[in-house]
Amino acid sequence: MISVIPEIGHLALLLCLPIAIALTVLPMAGAAGRWHLLQRSGPLLSSGLWLFLAVAFACLTYSFLHDDFSVVLVAQHSNTALPSYYKFSAVWGNHEGSLLLWVFILASWTLAVAYLGKSLPSDMHARVLAVLGGIAVGFLLFIIFTSNPFERNLISPPLEGNDLNPLLQDIGLILHPPLLYIGYVGFAVAFAFAIAALIGGKLDAAWARWTRPWTTVAWLFLTVGIALGSWWAYYELGWGGWWFWDPVENASFMPWLAGTALIHSLAATEKRGVFRSWTVLLAILAFSLSLLGTFLVRSGILVSVHAFASDPTRGMFILLFLAVTVGGSLLLYALRAPTIKPLATFKLLSRESWLLINNSLLAVSLAVVLIGTLFPLVMSALDLGSYSVGPPYFNKLFLPLMVLLMLFMGVAPYLNWKHNRLTPVLVRPWYIVSIVALLLALLAVAFLSQRYATQWRFGAFVTVTLSSWLLLMTLTHAGLKARRFARAKKLSSRQGLLSLSRSYWGMVIAHSGIAVMALGIGLTSSYSVQKELAMAPGAVADVAGYRFVLEKLEDVQGPNYSATMATFGVGRLNEGALINGLSIRLQPEKRFYYAAKNVMTEAGIHGRLTRDLYVSLGDSLESEQWAVRIYVKPFIRCIWLGALMMAAGGLLVVIDKRYMTRQPVRTDSPSGTVASNEQAMV
Amino acid sequence: MHPLRKQRLMIVAVIVVGASLATALITTALKDNLNLFYEPERIAAGEAPLGRKIRVGGMVVPGSIVRDAETLAVTFVLTDYSADVAVQYQGILPDLFAEDAGAVATGVLNAEGIFMAEQVLAKHDEKYMPPEVAKALEGKSASDYKSSYSDDNDSDPASEY
Numbered sequence: 143m144i145s146v147i148p149e150i151g152h153l154a155l156l157l158c159l160p161i162a163i164a165l166t167v168l169p170m171a172g173a174a175g176r177w178h179l180l181q182r183s184g185p186l187l188s189s190g191l192w193l194f195l196a197v198a199f200a201c202l203t204y205s206f207l208h209d210d211f212s213v214v215l216v217a218q219h220s221n222t223a224l225p226s227y228y229k230f231s232a233v234w235g236n237h238e239g240s241l242l243l244w245v246f247i248l249a250s251w252t253l254a255v256a257y258l259g260k261s262l263p264s265d266m267h268a269r270v271l272a273v274l275g276g277i278a279v280g281f282l283l284f285i286i287f288t289s290n291p292f293e294r295n296l297i298s299p300p301l302e303g304n305d306l307n308p309l310l311q312d313i314g315l316i317l318h319p320p321l322l323y324i325g326y327v328g329f330a331v332a333f334a335f336a337i338a339a340l341i342g343g344k345l346d347a348a349w350a351r352w353t354r355p356w357t358t359v360a361w362l363f364l365t366v367g368i369a370l371g372s373w374w375a376y377y378e379l380g381w382g383g384w385w386f387w388d389p390v391e392n393a394s395f396m397p398w399l400a401g402t403a404l405i406h407s408l409a410a411t412e413k414r415g416v417f418r419s420w421t422v423l424l425a426i427l428a429f430s431l432s433l434l435g436t437f438l439v440r441s442g443i444l445v446s447v448h449a450f451a452s453d454p455t456r457g458m459f460i461l462l463f464l465a466v467t468v469g470g471s472l473l474l475y476a477l478r479a480p481t482i483k484p485l486a487t488f489k490l491l492s493r494e495s496w497l498l499i500n501n502s503l504l505a506v507s508l509a510v511v512l513i514g515t516l517f518p519l520v521m522s523a524l525d526l527g528s529y530s531v532g533p534p535y536f537n538k539l540f541l542p543l544m545v546l547l548m549l550f551m552g553v554a555p556y557l558n559w560k561h562n563r564l565t566p567v568l569v570r571p572w573y574i575v576s577i578v579a580l581l582l583a584l585l586a587v588a589f590l591s592q593r594y595a596t597q598w599r600f601g602a603f604v605t606v607t608l609s610s611w612l613l614l615m616t617l618t619h620a621g622l623k624a625r626r627f628a629r630a631k632k633l634s635s636r637q638g639l640l641s642l643s644r645s646y647w648g649m650v651i652a653h654s655g656i657a658v659m660a661l662g663i664g665l666t667s668s669y670s671v672q673k674e675l676a677m678a679p680g681a682v683a684d685v686a687g688y689r690f691v692l693e694k695l696e697d698v699q700g701p702n703y704s705a706t707m708a709t710f711g712v713g714r715l716n717e718g719a720l721i722n723g724l725s726i727r728l729q730p731e732k733r734f735y736y737a738a739k740n741v742m743t744e745a746g747i748h749g750r751l752t753r754d755l756y757v758s759l760g761d762s763l764e765s766e767q768w769a770v771r772i773y774v775k776p777f778i779r780c781i782w783l784g785a786l787m788m789a790a791g792g793l794l795v796v797i798d799k800r801y802m803t804r805q806p807v808r809t810d811s812p813s814g815t816v817a818s819n820e821q822a823m824v
Numbered sequence: 825m826h827p828l829r830k831q832r833l834m835i836v837a838v839i840v841v842g843a844s845l846a847t848a849l850i851t852t853a854l855k856d857n858l859n860l861f862y863e864p865e866r867i868a869a870g871e872a873p874l875g876r877k878i879r880v881g882g883m884v885v886p887g888s889i890v891r892d893a894e895t896l897a898v899t900f901v902l903t904d905y906s907a908d909v910a911v912q913y914q915g916i917l918p919d920l921f922a923e924d925a926g927a928v929a930t931g932v933l934n935a936e937g938i939f940m941a942e943q944v945l946a947k948h949d950e951k952y953m954p955p956e957v958a959k960a961l962e963g964k965s966a967s968d969y970k971s972s973y974s975d976d977n978d979s980d981p982a983s984e985y
Contacts, residue, residue: 380919487827490834502838506846513850517858528861530879530930535857539849674915676893741919760916763893769916 151201152292165275169268184271212299221305223702231316238291269338305737314374322367328360333429350412362792369785380743393435552615579611605664645798652791659784868907881928
């Protein structure tokens with residue numbers, strides 16, 4: 143019985159193209175000619191686009207869940223033995239399906255803008271939707287002509303599928319691509335706002351104010367997506383690393399850096415009307431880098447885990463699309479930017495100039511990553527040799543930049559807009575906080591060096607000092623600000639803290655997140671202990687104050703694999719004796735997946751905030767002996783905790799009261815008056 | 825000076841200084857950390873530098889993997905079917921590392937012509953071959969190759985390939 147579902151999906155996908163073309167042309171023409179009916183057609187067309195894509199996506203999902211191997215994609219990436227939640231994630235665990243997800247998420251963002259953006263002036267609203275429609279057209283053409291997910295093999299459909307790449311059979315990979323794409327594609331909204339504003343010639347505070355929440359939502363999803371990818375690489379690849387400067391990681395990190403710069407420069411543009419043309423450029427850049435990321439990952443030109451099937455026509459298409467989008471928007475920018483004049487001036491010691499420093503540092507970091515990622519590709523394209531850029535390149539350049547960034551970040555909240563002096567509250571905490579941070583770092587490093595029996599680690603000392611300094615500076619500012627506010631309004635200090643705006647708390651939490659993440663990075667890199675050795679059942683290894691005993695090896699069966707599972711008992715040592723017995727159990731596995739004939743390592747991890755115990759199996763040596771890799775990784779969880787705090791901060795900003803109101807925003811330019819200190823910087 | 829102009833000048837100055845500093849740093853760091861890929865043939869011809877970090881890739885010669893179970897030291901031979909390179913590595917090899925499969929090693933070539941690897945990467949799945957290895961093997965075929973190492977094999981080397 144041949145299912146008709148894939149054909150329905152295919153038809154729905156084909157119908158999306160004319161709708162997307164209409165969405166590009168009609169509202170734009172309506173806005174240009176002031177035809178109200180056309181101008182208001184955007185929401186209806188966006189709904190249509192979303193609906194048909196939802197049908198296409200649902201049909202593809204149905205085919206995966208029901209093992210319809212007459213669909214080539216399903217036969218290549220799924221298997222009857224695959225658990226159904228992995229069948230579901232297999233929908234986007236491949237090139238075609240992930241592009242369908244990309245464009246479906248784009249349609250969802252478009253729908254959101256169509257209905258949540260009704261307070262926008264109608265011509266602006268129409269143009270934004272049209273630009274989003276145009277992006278959808280490009281991607282739909284790409285999917286339909288080069289990467290059709292509904293391609294079928296009706297003559298001799300295979301009885302069994304090839305199975306999903308075992309690396310992708312993991313909970314992290316169910317969530318990682320959608321989150322990352324929501325972030326990536328979300329920058330399309332910021333881009334559309336920028337292009338619409340350039341076309342309409344109206345780059346004012348209102349424009350910045352509309353763009354901010356959208357950009358922040360995209361940014362927070364991207365943050366969580368990248369963190370999840372890093373977490374997945376950590377526990378799934380079995381190497382204990384959390385960031386490899388792999389081109390695919392860089393591909394998602396570059397839009398994040400641009401997006402981070404963008405949300406900060408948007409703040410200055412909204413509040414003070416400065417950096418307008420830079421902000422527009424950043425919006426274009428953030429989305430262009432998302433497209434570049436898509437190109438790098440999807441064209442298969444990279445040597446990496448994520449390299450899917452390679453096909454030059456696909457690469458050429460995305461490259462062409464990239465050239466048209468970036469070239470077109472930069473041309474528009476070049477034509478319009480000279481007319482953009484800053485609306486205000488500011489002094490050297492002001493929040494504006496600090497934001498400028500923030501943006502410069504982020505831009506340089508971005509350049510570092512971009513050059514390191516593209517250099518090998520350019521060299522090999524020009525046939526000048528096959529190079530790879532080692533992680534030391536990135537670390538050597540990136541770390542000093544981040545140190546500078548954190549130093550400026552600590553001071554930033556204490557500066558007022560426009561002003562030429564620090565708020566009086568800064569002078570006092572400055573000394574105290576610095577001294578406290580130094581003392582904390584001395585204590586922490588002395589303790590950790592003793593605990594992990596290492597020498598004095600300078601890197602750890604610097605990171606602990608810097609992180610605690612940033613954390614204390616940020617929290618102190620919140621405390622002082624609340625106290626000042628409470629005194630002025632005769633409130634209790636608790637009420638004072640509660641009365642600070644959500645977006646201010648967002649900034650506090652996001653900046654604290656940076657501090658926590660830096661702490662994790664610094665301590666993990668300084669104190670991680672790694673041991674590789676051969677172990678047979680009964681063997682004992684003492685690593686960094688823990689005793690690891692290989693208790694037994696056994697064969698286990700999974701739904702689509704067989705595995706050797708080792709059981710380790712682990713206990714804390716004190717002066718050579720176990721304190722609490724072998725109370726921790728770790729069970730790493732070596733899996734053999736039948737369908738793809740792949741061997742996979744599953745690490746055994748026991749995590750605490752202060753340390754991870756990590757064991758993974760290497761290869762089996764002779765007679766019951768296995769090569770075993772044991773890690774003790776202090777504070778590695780702080781890295782992901784920090785990322786989650788940043789995302790939580792972003793969320794608080796978005797739910798701030800001033801973005802929650804649906805009233806039309808005033809469209810006049812900001813006056814030259816100093817914005818009050820209550821208005822938060824993000 | 826007009827405050828707006830003064831501000832502009834300040835921004836431009838910051839950009840110029842920052843950009844030149846960044847360019848200088850990036851160039852230096854990039855120069856120190858570029859790892860060039862060499863085929864076994866070019867290493868045999870003495871084209872690869874000694875003592876500098878490079879990468880080498882090829883197929884793992886069957887029967888060439890020798891492992892010390894105590895220390896986890898391992899040696900194996902990579903070939904592009906026209907020349908061989910002996911590789912020494914300490915530690916655990918990746919899951920997909922196998923005889924007669926593609927692998928890329930990063931490390932340093934020593935004076936004895938042995939490649940001291942710090943990192944070994946294997947092909948990612950059954951179908952996928954590291955592009956550099958694929959290129960190194962281009963136009964060379966296993967059939968017209970006889971490795972000096974495969975003589976140690978019990979089986980007929982010709983049937984191995």
